[in-house]
Amino acid sequence: MSGQEPATTATATGAGAGGGAAATETITNARHHPSLLKLAYHHTISNLPYILLAPAAAYLAHRLSHLTPTSLTTTLHATLHANLALAAALLFLLTILATAYLLRRPRAVYLLDFACYKPSPSHTVTRETFMRQSVAAGVFTDDNLAFQRKILERSGLGQSTYFPRAVLNSPPNPCMAEARAEAEAVMFGAIDQVLAKTGVKARDIGIVVVNCSLFNPTPSLSAMIVNHYKLRGNVASYNLGGMGCSAGLISIDLAKQLLQVHRNTYALVVSMENITLNWYWGNNRSMLMSNCLFRMGGAAVLLTNRGGADRRRAKYQLVHTVRTHHGADDRAFRCVFQEEDETGRVGVALSKDLMAVAGEALKTNITTLGPLVLPMSEQVLFLASLVGRKVFGLRNLRPYIPDFKMAFEHFCIHAGGRAVLDTIEKNLELSPWHMEPSRMTLNRWGNTSSSSLWYELAYTEAKGRVRRGHRAWQIAFGSGFKCNSAVWRALRTIDPAKEKCGNPWVDEIHNFPVEVPKVETVAAS
Numbered sequence: 001m002s003g004q005e006p007a008t009t010a011t012a013t014g015a016g017a018g019g020g021a022a023a024t025e026t027i028t029n030a031r032h033h034p035s036l037l038k039l040a041y042h043h044t045i046s047n048l049p050y051i052l053l054a055p056a057a058a059y060l061a062h063r064l065s066h067l068t069p070t071s072l073t074t075t076l077h078a079t080l081h082a083n084l085a086l087a088a089a090l091l092f093l094l095t096i097l098a099t100a101y102l103l104r105r106p107r108a109v110y111l112l113d114f115a116c117y118k119p120s121p122s123h124t125v126t127r128e129t130f131m132r133q134s135v136a137a138g139v140f141t142d143d144n145l146a147f148q149r150k151i152l153e154r155s156g157l158g159q160s161t162y163f164p165r166a167v168l169n170s171p172p173n174p175c176m177a178e179a180r181a182e183a184e185a186v187m188f189g190a191i192d193q194v195l196a197k198t199g200v201k202a203r204d205i206g207i208v209v210v211n212c213s214l215f216n217p218t219p220s221l222s223a224m225i226v227n228h229y230k231l232r233g234n235v236a237s238y239n240l241g242g243m244g245c246s247a248g249l250i251s252i253d254l255a256k257q258l259l260q261v262h263r264n265t266y267a268l269v270v271s272m273e274n275i276t277l278n279w280y281w282g283n284n285r286s287m288l289m290s291n292c293l294f295r296m297g298g299a300a301v302l303l304t305n306r307g308g309a310d311r312r313r314a315k316y317q318l319v320h321t322v323r324t325h326h327g328a329d330d331r332a333f334r335c336v337f338q339e340e341d342e343t344g345r346v347g348v349a350l351s352k353d354l355m356a357v358a359g360e361a362l363k364t365n366i367t368t369l370g371p372l373v374l375p376m377s378e379q380v381l382f383l384a385s386l387v388g389r390k391v392f393g394l395r396n397l398r399p400y401i402p403d404f405k406m407a408f409e410h411f412c413i414h415a416g417g418r419a420v421l422d423t424i425e426k427n428l429e430l431s432p433w434h435m436e437p438s439r440m441t442l443n444r445w446g447n448t449s450s451s452s453l454w455y456e457l458a459y460t461e462a463k464g465r466v467r468r469g470h471r472a473w474q475i476a477f478g479s480g481f482k483c484n485s486a487v488w489r490a491l492r493t494i495d496p497a498k499e500k501c502g503n504p505w506v507d508e509i510h511n512f513p514v515e516v517p518k519v520e521t522v523a524a525s
Contacts, residue, residue, distance in 0.1 A: 405434070
């Protein structure tokens with residue numbers, strides 16, 4: 001069957017990417033369908049200004065109907081002649097205000113296209129391969145091998161994720177040369193595809209932003225791109241490090257700010273993580289979690305502020321970016337922390353407070369984002385709930401959770417792990433259809449850090465779900481602790497048949513979605 005689907009129904013029948021048992025799933029809820037009562041309320045509140053102005057408009061129309069064209073012209077001429085100075089002043093003021101608005105309004109930022117890196121089959125790591133490599137390393141205790149097996153079985157990762165060559169070698173040989181090789185393969189592979197898709201020449205790129213948390217060589221990753229593609233000498237290049245899985249949206253926000261200053265140019269954003277030098281070789285369980293979840297991957301995104309033809313061929317327009325930082329709180333600051341363990345081995349420790357901290361950061365983020373994107377009908381209900389609890393002391397009144405499905409058609413939630421996705425699905429009351437891109441990305445690619453959001457959007461495109469005018473919400477969490485959001489509006493309907501280059505899903509989208517059991521047993525070696 002085809003991987004495409006209509007906008008109202010998603011049906012998939014097939015085997016998992018790793019050749020697992022066939023799964024059949026039909027999800028009806030491609031777009032949100034609220035109850036008739038809520039829909040009537042939503043339309044009433046949304047059109048309330050027009051409803052209130054209708055009587056005045058009717059009265060004005062009635063008065064004007066009694067005037068002939070001649071009398072109307074005479075009246076307007078007499079009024080203008082009697083107040084000529086006032087009219088001229090008003091016209092001058094309007095001209096000044098219009099000019100100031102046009103000069104100060106933010107430049108629109110468009111997403112021309114993006115590409116996600118798909119490693120070669122030689123990099124494939126099944127759950128059994130992962131455990132075999134861990135055993136062969138000879139550094140993990142039996143208890144911690146069992147711990148890794150347990151985490152892996154419940155992780156939601158499938159049988160076709162990817163590791164770099166240095167980790168898969170026997171014995172593993174993590175070194176600077178191998179880390180550079182991984183970075184070059186991921187970055188250049190994704191950039192080559194996005195340049196091929198858009199037809200943009202490398203010398204026309206004026207801004208480069210690269211983010212990678214744990215691998216920051218000298219020269220930098222951004223310098224490697226400038227050197228490889230021979231970018232022009234005045235390119236504005238930035239390299240973001242240590243900012244975690246939410247750094248991809250920080251890069252998008254930085255590129256947006258730079259595009260307000262640099263006119264008529266292109267901004268290349270590259271998001272990736274490097275596994276080679278950041279595999280943990282110790283027995284601290286809080287650090288072993290990263291080994292089980294993180295996988296190889298990356299994405300390249302091409303933005304522009306050019307209008308005309310570039311605007312017409314762009315896929316999306318960037319509507320909002322919202323950044324939340326809870327680094328002032330010590331608990332939040334240390335919940336994802338790179339340090340040495342008791343034996344001196346470096347790893348990234350994940351705190352038990354991670355889920356609670358992420359929930360608090362999400363709450364702050366959506367509190368800021370909500371007024372920007374939610375329809376007035378949802379904001380009124382939220383305000384009424386807040387007033388009832390805080391002002392009138394109605395403690396039994398449940399806090400109203402705004403229905404973000406009224407604001408967005410598509411959700412791209414960072415595939416950090418199954419627990420993260422479960423929590424957000426519950427808190428935002430999302431349907432399995434809305435969560436499908438995130439869950440399938442976790443299953444097929446693992447946690448690819450900051451690039452996971454683009455694998456999720458690519459999944460949505462490969463399914464043929466993106467229509468002109470649709471809105472997509474990208475949400476990411478990262479060390480620090482940060483929660484960042486980006487809102488995109490589709491400028492055209494995406495045809496999956498034209499996404500052969502740069503979309504890693506297109507050749508296998510007919511196999512998805514697959515059923516992901518709560519526990520998937522790892523076969524014994």
